[in-house]
Amino acid sequence: MSKGFTTNYRIALLATLVLAMFAGIEARLVWLHVIDRDELVRSVDEARRELIVDNARRGDILDVHGALLATSRSVIVLGVDPQFLRPEDRAKWPQLAQLLGMPESDLERICTTKTRPAGPVVAVPAQQPSPGIVINLAPSAPSELAPEAQKPDDAKPDDTELDEPDQEGNRPIRWAKLSDQVPESVYAQIERLGIRGVYGSRVYQRDYPHNEMAAHIIGYVNRLEQPMAGMEHYADFYLRGENGWVESEKDGRSHELAQFRTREVPPSDGFSVYLSIDANVQHIIEDELAKVAQQYDPKKATIIVSDPQTGFVLALANYPSFDLNTFNKLPRDDQGRMRNVAVADEYEPGSVFKIVAISGALNEGLVTTGTEFDCTLDKIDYDGMTRSLPRDDERYDHPLSVAEITAHSSNKGAAQLAMRLGDRRFYDYARAFGFGQQTGFPVGGEVVGNLKAPEKWDSMTITRMPMGQSVTATVLQMQQAMGVIASGGVLLRPQVIRQIRDSHGELVYSFERVEERRVISEQTASTMARLLMGVASPDGTAPLAAIPGFEVAGKTGTSQKLMPVTLASGATVLRYSDKHHVVSFVGFFPASHPQVSIAVVIDDPDGRCPPGGAYGGKVAAPVFKRLGERLIPYLGTRPTIDNEEQRALALEGGVR
Amino acid sequence: MRSTDKMDSRAFVNQFMVYTLVAICGSASIGLGMVWIRHQISVAANVNKALVSSIDDLQRRIEETDAAIAAEQDPAVLNRRNSEWQLGLVPPDETQIRNVSEDPVTRLAAMHNRTLFGEVPATVSFRIALAH
Numbered sequence: 142m143s144k145g146f147t148t149n150y151r152i153a154l155l156a157t158l159v160l161a162m163f164a165g166i167e168a169r170l171v172w173l174h175v176i177d178r179d180e181l182v183r184s185v186d187e188a189r190r191e192l193i194v195d196n197a198r199r200g201d202i203l204d205v206h207g208a209l210l211a212t213s214r215s216v217i218v219l220g221v222d223p224q225f226l227r228p229e230d231r232a233k234w235p236q237l238a239q240l241l242g243m244p245e246s247d248l249e250r251i252c253t254t255k256t257r258p259a260g261p262v263v264a265v266p267a268q269q270p271s272p273g274i275v276i277n278l279a280p281s282a283p284s285e286l287a288p289e290a291q292k293p294d295d296a297k298p299d300d301t302e303l304d305e306p307d308q309e310g311n312r313p314i315r316w317a318k319l320s321d322q323v324p325e326s327v328y329a330q331i332e333r334l335g336i337r338g339v340y341g342s343r344v345y346q347r348d349y350p351h352n353e354m355a356a357h358i359i360g361y362v363n364r365l366e367q368p369m370a371g372m373e374h375y376a377d378f379y380l381r382g383e384n385g386w387v388e389s390e391k392d393g394r395s396h397e398l399a400q401f402r403t404r405e406v407p408p409s410d411g412f413s414v415y416l417s418i419d420a421n422v423q424h425i426i427e428d429e430l431a432k433v434a435q436q437y438d439p440k441k442a443t444i445i446v447s448d449p450q451t452g453f454v455l456a457l458a459n460y461p462s463f464d465l466n467t468f469n470k471l472p473r474d475d476q477g478r479m480r481n482v483a484v485a486d487e488y489e490p491g492s493v494f495k496i497v498a499i500s501g502a503l504n505e506g507l508v509t510t511g512t513e514f515d516c517t518l519d520k521i522d523y524d525g526m527t528r529s530l531p532r533d534d535e536r537y538d539h540p541l542s543v544a545e546i547t548a549h550s551s552n553k554g555a556a557q558l559a560m561r562l563g564d565r566r567f568y569d570y571a572r573a574f575g576f577g578q579q580t581g582f583p584v585g586g587e588v589v590g591n592l593k594a595p596e597k598w599d600s601m602t603i604t605r606m607p608m609g610q611s612v613t614a615t616v617l618q619m620q621q622a623m624g625v626i627a628s629g630g631v632l633l634r635p636q637v638i639r640q641i642r643d644s645h646g647e648l649v650y651s652f653e654r655v656e657e658r659r660v661i662s663e664q665t666a667s668t669m670a671r672l673l674m675g676v677a678s679p680d681g682t683a684p685l686a687a688i689p690g691f692e693v694a695g696k697t698g699t700s701q702k703l704m705p706v707t708l709a710s711g712a713t714v715l716r717y718s719d720k721h722h723v724v725s726f727v728g729f730f731p732a733s734h735p736q737v738s739i740a741v742v743i744d745d746p747d748g749r750c751p752p753g754g755a756y757g758g759k760v761a762a763p764v765f766k767r768l769g770e771r772l773i774p775y776l777g778t779r780p781t782i783d784n785e786e787q788r789a790l791a792l793e794g795g796v797r
Numbered sequence: 798m799r800s801t802d803k804m805d806s807r808a809f810v811n812q813f814m815v816y817t818l819v820a821i822c823g824s825a826s827i828g829l830g831m832v833w834i835r836h837q838i839s840v841a842a843n844v845n846k847a848l849v850s851s852i853d854d855l856q857r858r859i860e861e862t863d864a865a866i867a868a869e870q871d872p873a874v875l876n877r878r879n880s881e882w883q884l885g886l887v888p889p890d891e892t893q894i895r896n897v898s899e900d901p902v903t904r905l906a907a908m909h910n911r912t913l914f915g916e917v918p919a920t921v922s923f924r925i926a927l928a929h
Contacts, residue, residue, distance in 0.1 A: 152810055198860075209867035215857045325854075325861050343857075350867035399842035400835070424872035690891065774889045779896045 189390040191397065197382025198345060198644070200411030202359055202372055204420040205455075205639055211359050211373065211465075214348050217323040217341035219331065220316050223255045225338030233334045240327055240334075241320050251319060256311035322346075347373075349465035355423050356462050357481035358416065358454075358584055358637060364469070370479065372414060372637070375583045379641050379649075382411035410644035417453035417639045422446055425771050429764055430460045437746035437760065443483045443616045444764070446772070449624050449729050449738040451654040452633030457483055457617075481585030487613035488723045488744065491700030491757070492550045492682075494609030494619075496626065496669065498559040499547055501570035504665040507561045510672060513540035516553040521604075523560045528604050530556050548675035550682045550697060552608040559607035564595035567607070573660040574622040574632065576614050581634050590614040609700055610717075616725075620740040623696070623727045626673065627735035630666035632657040670694045670732040677728070677762075686726055686762035688769045690780035694735075695728015695765065697757030702745065721745050726761035730769060731781040737772055741765050 173181060202211035219241070238248040319339070323331070328341055347362040360371015368374040368381075385408030390401035426444040433442050442460040447453060463471055463478040471478060480486070502508045516537050520527050531552040546554030559567045572578065577592030591613040593602070598611075605611045614622075617635055625632050634655040641649040661669070673694035677686040682697045701717040708714060724746060729738040741761040750760065772778070868874065879886050897904055 208870065209863060212860065212864050212867070214860045214864045325857050348864050350864055351871045351873075354871065354873075397846075398839070399846040400839040402842070421872060770891060771888070773891055774894055780891075 195385040197408035383409040415640040423456040440745040449627030484585035491609040491698035493698035498607040548681040555607040683758040683762035692732035694732035698725035
């Protein structure tokens with residue numbers, strides 16, 4: 142073997158050097174890993190580790206056919222860091238202004254204002270909520286989302302506050318908001334412009350594609366993503382998802398190092414809520430409400446359409462209403478528009494309430510449809526006392542049968558039917574019909590109405606309550622009560638949620654018809670439906686509600702409003718007014734096998750009615766008819782009365 | 798004898814040096830390999846991240862499009878378009894609707910057959926080219 146370059150001296154030197162080197166490295170390693178470990182690990186953790194919250198998407202609210210009523214879509218909150226702007230990008234500013242739809246002068250002002258007066262540093266709570274859900278998913282392009290751009294609110298103090306003020310006491314601006322409504326597609330174009338210093342942060346924003354439609358049912362979510370009203374509030378448990386998170390590390394430029402992800406918990410998006418609301422039916426009733434508002438200028442009005450066989454609400458609309466996308470722009474004194482008056486306001490139902498006394502008396506077998514009552518009496522003895530009977534609009538020259546009392550809406554007749562039942566039984570029937578208790582409707586802040594127990598009645602109550610005075614109810618309660626007759630005698634819970642589905646469309650829960658109780662027999666319900674058909678007959682109080690070819694059953698209601706009156710003594714008392722009414726028509730069709738139930742209630746249409754014209758039969762009944770005629774073709778309701786002329790026309794495919 | 802021992806120890810040292818160099822080269826290769834693998838892991842993670850990001854981006858575009866479609870399908874918007882574009886579309890009138898209880902296909906076929914073979918006499922026309 143050759144001697145090579147090795148000598149004992151060289152070997153010893155080399156070995157010493159190598160050993161010394163290894164010893165040095167080992168010493169350093171021991172220092173780093175044992176002695177200084179805690180401090181170093183902490184500093185590395187602080188510097189490199191990051192927890193990225195991946196926010197869940199809020200679920201959608203859809204109608205019965207799957208049309209979107211409320212959805213979440215991402216928008217970009219776009220801002221600019223004036224310190225980073227390059228002079229060569231200035232030529233692109235007009236394009237940017239055009240894309241943002243803002244005047245060039247405004248954009249120039251924002252971009253050229255590089256400092257702001259230094260104010261006191263605002264203390265920010267550690268968990269300051271953002272105005273939307275910030276999507277923290279990493280950007281696909283390096284320039285997409287700068288870390289400093291992850292601040293969607295320009296009012297939020299940022300690094301600016303940490304910068305030292307200059308000699309003039311101004312701090313540099315590091316973030317100035319350009320727009321908080323930039324759609325994804327527009328943002329893509331902005332990105333293509335490649336203007337350095339213009340950054341966006343992505344937030345989820347609640348969007349209501351139909352604006353005003355079903356506003357009182359859907360409700361809204363405020364800018365802090367807090368559900369405030371309606372279904373958004375009630376079904377928040379289903380709608381809000383579960384945030385996910387990623388444990389990862391970042392480099393010195395705050396870019397995530399994806400290879401160092403240690404834990405990834407994906408977000409669970411919120412469930413979708415399918416309502417029983419049908420967007421087309423909802424549009425039809427809102428259209429009719431708009432016509433009512435234009436024609437009568439009422440104080441308020443409500444229309445409810447529901448399926449009498451299941452109790453599901455197909456549409457519910459109130460006037461006035463509001464736009465869900467601009468709810469925050471409503472003036473404070475106009476926020477009454479947000480009130481779901483169908484369930485949150487009560488009114489004296491008037492003659493519609495007569496269905497309680499008539500149904501009760503028939504159901505107890507106390508009368509038949511042919512039983513007659515003297516409706517010319519002014520006073521009557523009851524329970525050992527003489528009671529005055531309420532006035533009727535008509536004078537009758539013969540005793541009225543129960544059928545005639547129903548068709549003509551006789552107050553005296555209804556009072557005598559209630560007296561046949563007696564205080565307690567009449568009250569029990571009113572309770573059984575759902576009055577004085579909540580329907581269980583999930584949205585709108587439902588009130589129970591006022592139904593006093595017989596112990597609290599005065600001597601007039603038994604004569605006034607059957608005609609719908611001395612009792613208050615919500616429009617939904619009236620619809621539910623009429624639904625008892627339409628459904629064959631069963632009180633059904635009015636519901637508005639049909640299904641809950643997860644983010645993949647899988648069914649989570651399905652809501653079915655809920656029977657609260659049987660109120661009257663099927664036979665009585667059928668008899669009542671027949672009697673109520675008389676209301677929409679030429680002899681009834683609402684011939685204008687009749688729909689050719691269909692058996693319409695319903696009941697008109699006209700109640701005087703209690704208005705404050707100032708007496709000569711200066712005191713103010715509430716008196717029934719002859720000039721202010723609540724008019725209504727609540728009914729269903731076809732009477733023999735009801736498929737659609739409609740309640741129309743208009744509060745104070747008197748202003749534009751001819752004198753003595755504010756009656757349920759004249760104002761609300763035509764609305765019912767128009768609605769029925771529009772709903773029949775859409776819902777595919779078949780006529781129950783044969784119409785030869787119509788048949789011939791359709792057979793020939795004729796057009797009038 | 799002494800010279801032989803010295804040569805043996807040098808040979809050993811030489812071998813040791815060679816093996817050491819080989820070991821250093823080997824471990825350096827392994828180290829480089831590890832670095833390359835880590836780099837590949839990093840690249841794969843970044844590609845994966847970019848893919849997830851683009852999928853999310855697509856999902857957001859879909860959601861935005863869905864919302865836009867829903868807004869365009871609003872009955873009020875459709876009515877406005879109907880009048881703007883003068884389409885003249887109207888909902889069907891009840892008088893124009895004939896409810897049928899039997900199978901509509903059979904019914905339509907029967908109507909068609911009646912036209913062909915039924916009460917109405919069928920007329921057949923031929924085009925004959927006459928040669929002059």
